[in-house]
Amino acid sequence: MDRLASTVIxxxxxxxxxxxATTVRDRYSRSGGSRxxxxxxxxxxxLFATVAVVGFLSPLILSMTVSIKSIEQxxxxxxxxxxxxxxxxxxNGRDLTVYYVQVDGKTEQLALxxxxxxxxxxxxxxxxxxxxxxxxxxxxxxxxxxxxxxxPQFQNFQTAxxxxxxLRELLNTIALATIETIGVLLSCTLxxxxxxxxxxxxxxxxxxxxxxxxxxxxxxxIIPIYTIFTKVLGWQGTWLPLIVPAFFANAYDVFLxxxxxxxxxxxxxxxxxxxxxxPIRTLVSVIxxxxxxxxxxxxxxxxxxxxxxxxxxxxxxxxxxxLWPLSIGLATFHxxxxxxxxxxxxxxxxxxxxxxxxxxxxxxxxxVRGIRITGVET
Amino acid sequence: xxxxxxxxxxxASLAQREARWGYIFLSPWIIGFLAFTLIPMVATFVFSxxxxxxxxxxxxxxxGLKNWQDxxxxxxxxxxxxxxxxxxxxxxxLAVILPFLIAMLVNSKRLIAPGLFRILFFMxxxxxxxxxxxxxxxxxxxxxxxxxxxxxxFGISAPNWLNDPTLIYPALVILGLWGVGGGMxxxxxxxxxxxxxxxxxxxxxxxxxxxxxxxxxxxxxTPVFLYTLxxxxxxxxxxxxxxxxxxxxxxxxxxxxxxxxxxxxxxFFTYGHEGYASAMAWFLFAITLVITLGxxxxxxxxxxxxxxx
Numbered sequence: 001m002d003r004l005a006s007t008v009i010x011x012x013x014x015x016x017x018x019x020x021a022t023t024v025r026d027r028y029s030r031s032g033g034s035r036x037x038x039x040x041x042x043x044x045x046x047l048f049a050t051v052a053v054v055g056f057l058s059p060l061i062l063s064m065t066v067s068i069k070s071i072e073q074x075x076x077x078x079x080x081x082x083x084x085x086x087x088x089x090x091x092n093g094r095d096l097t098v099y100y101v102q103v104d105g106k107t108e109q110l111a112l113x114x115x116x117x118x119x120x121x122x123x124x125x126x127x128x129x130x131x132x133x134x135x136x137x138x139x140x141x142x143x144x145x146x147x148x149x150x151x152p153q154f155q156n157f158q159t160a161x162x163x164x165x166x167l168r169e170l171l172n173t174i175a176l177a178t179i180e181t182i183g184v185l186l187s188c189t190l191x192x193x194x195x196x197x198x199x200x201x202x203x204x205x206x207x208x209x210x211x212x213x214x215x216x217x218x219x220x221x222i223i224p225i226y227t228i229f230t231k232v233l234g235w236q237g238t239w240l241p242l243i244v245p246a247f248f249a250n251a252y253d254v255f256l257x258x259x260x261x262x263x264x265x266x267x268x269x270x271x272x273x274x275x276x277x278x279p280i281r282t283l284v285s286v287i288x289x290x291x292x293x294x295x296x297x298x299x300x301x302x303x304x305x306x307x308x309x310x311x312x313x314x315x316x317x318x319x320x321x322x323l324w325p326l327s328i329g330l331a332t333f334h335x336x337x338x339x340x341x342x343x344x345x346x347x348x349x350x351x352x353x354x355x356x357x358x359x360x361x362x363x364x365x366x367x368v369r370g371i372r373i374t375g376v377e378t
Numbered sequence: 379x380x381x382x383x384x385x386x387x388x389x390a391s392l393a394q395r396e397a398r399w400g401y402i403f404l405s406p407w408i409i410g411f412l413a414f415t416l417i418p419m420v421a422t423f424v425f426s427x428x429x430x431x432x433x434x435x436x437x438x439x440x441x442g443l444k445n446w447q448d449x450x451x452x453x454x455x456x457x458x459x460x461x462x463x464x465x466x467x468x469x470x471x472l473a474v475i476l477p478f479l480i481a482m483l484v485n486s487k488r489l490i491a492p493g494l495f496r497i498l499f500f501m502x503x504x505x506x507x508x509x510x511x512x513x514x515x516x517x518x519x520x521x522x523x524x525x526x527x528x529x530x531x532f533g534i535s536a537p538n539w540l541n542d543p544t545l546i547y548p549a550l551v552i553l554g555l556w557g558v559g560g561g562m563x564x565x566x567x568x569x570x571x572x573x574x575x576x577x578x579x580x581x582x583x584x585x586x587x588x589x590x591x592x593x594x595x596x597x598x599x600t601p602v603f604l605y606t607l608x609x610x611x612x613x614x615x616x617x618x619x620x621x622x623x624x625x626x627x628x629x630x631x632x633x634x635x636x637x638x639x640x641x642x643x644x645x646f647f648t649y650g651h652e653g654y655a656s657a658m659a660w661f662l663f664a665i666t667l668v669i670t671l672g673x674x675x676x677x678x679x680x681x682x683x684x685x686x687x
Contacts, residue, residue: 193403217659220418334623335626364500
């Protein structure tokens with residue numbers, strides 16, 4: 001089970017299927033022509049997957065390119081893909097735009113000094129020989145293309161960091177996610193242990209109720225909860241409405257942990273019980289050391305879930321900017337600045353996804369295992 | 379005799395002690411279930427028959443069916459329900475089938491480096507919700523977005539998706555594509571749980587790729603389809619946070635993004651009509667329940683459980 005889960009993403013074949021390689025069809029395809037066909041098929045499938053994945057991830061790449069662009073470049077059509085700005089040439093104290101110009105069949109980069117629409121003429125100066133007489137050509141400057149140079153606006157990240165109050169929101173996000181993770185780990189481990197190791201009347205009914213809450217719409221319960229938290233307990237503008245429920249277990253993580261605990265043999269528990277260990281000591285010294293993959297999975301899930309949560313902060317922290325995590329900070333920043341400074345907004349967005357992405361890349365096996373357990377086994 | 383009686387009484391007390399520990403360990407969930415699920419659900423139902431207001435100290439009174447009559451007589455409620463259902467019809471097939479297709483792709487024996495593709499397809503699933511919306515909004519921007527520029531290659535002028543009443547739903551569906559990674563992993567787990575003997579048997583019977591897909595893979599995957607379908611239905615009926623981020627939930631263009639839950643959210647948080655919002659919440663809950671129970675009832679006909687013969 002353990003091994004199978006970790007092979008899902010790494011792509012190794014599970015060891016339990018040793019006959020996979022020699023299927024009927026393969027035995028007939030040992031000859032040279034068929035082998036080429038198999039390789040062509042592999043190339044075709046891989047090429048298709050590559051195109052699909054590039055398209056799938058292209059918004060991320062677009063966001064990166066936009067994050068270092070100026071507003072001038074983003075708002076005008078027909079601009080280069082990469083962050084660039086028009087090349088200018090300072091001539092007699094004026095910044096002139098440089099164009100690609102056809103002179104005697106050759107393309108030259110010339111700075112436009114002036115254009116006369118009535119006479120349909122343009123006067124250019126060559127930046128390489130500014131003292132030469134101006135070159136006069138017929139035509140319209142709108143038919144020419146502007147010369148661009150690569151010009152990334154890395155200061156967009158600096159602007160986003162300062163304007164968003166990024167550091168404070170980052171620390172808020174980390175603090176909230178850490179507290180919620182502790183709450184979920186404590187409560188869900190206890191509840192899962194109760195379901196996995198103890199027999200008591202009503203256990204199956206209660207477990208079905210746990211599963212049923214996965215399918216319950218948020219709005220079926222949120223109105224009284226919000227009213228109690230804010231009007232009765234006065235928790236509006238505090239982290240308490242986000243933190244407190246985490247300490248009372250949730251269906252997904254209880255289910256995930258319970259499924260994992262069920263796979264741990266009971267021999268060691270029973271040995272510990274014979275040695276006089278109580279249920280809590282058995283949990284801490286026997287069960288948890290064996291259950292750590294599932295515990296880590298739940299910890300990562302909760303941390304990332306909390307990091308990404310937007311609805312909770314939107315309800316309870318709306319006007320308390322000092323307490324905002326990144327999600328609501330970014331949404332508000334987007335609402336205020338997206339029209340004027342899309343580059344800065346994308347820079348802020350990219351900064352806000354760095355931590356979850358690193359988390360994912362480091363712990364991807366645990367992610368996959370957790371989703372598999374909750375998804376396939378219900 | 380006494381020994382047997384002693385053992386029996388000791389056994390009973392052991393079972394009782396075990397049960398007591400069980401309830402103790404369950405207590406966080408039991409308290410949470412009562413406080414955050416059962417009592418709030420009942421309270422929402424009771425609220426729906428009162429004139430309770432969020433920001434008013436006026437004494438709360440029962441008003442009978444008034445809120446229910448109000449919501450059923452509110453054309454905006456029906457319009458928002460229509461918006462949600464229209465979007466759901468467009469989004470649901472994609473939410474159920476696309477992750478399956480991607481899982482098939484990254485599970486293919488013909489694919490080189492499948493592990494890398496699995497990571498890349500799953501990665502956006504961990505991108506924070508708000509960030510994902512902001513990034514995709516840029517992608518769909520008519521001047522600088524790559525979708526418009528890609529269409530431009532074929533001479534199709536870039537649509538202003540997010541401000542177009544007819545294209546807004548496809549735009550929102552595309553905007554949600556980054557979530558397919560979670561479904562992909564669930565399907566992938568299902569695909570890898572199919573015993574390879576079944577494929578071997580199908581091959582001996584002369585089944586090709588399509589035959590194996592149709593007679594082995596899809597029947598074996600029906601439980602996973604059911605799970606994904608039900609969760610997707612519950613999710614899509616609650617859809618509104620994306621448009622809350624994109625245009626601050628004003629319903630533009632032309633009311634086409636006034637989703638049911640956005641209208642509910644506005645009635646509760648903006649206008650403070652708590653009784654009215656409670657009736658809306660229970661109406662949505664009832665709709666969700668009827669649809670999902672309908673799906674579960676239909677499951678007998680199309681879901682195959684390997685354990686049953």
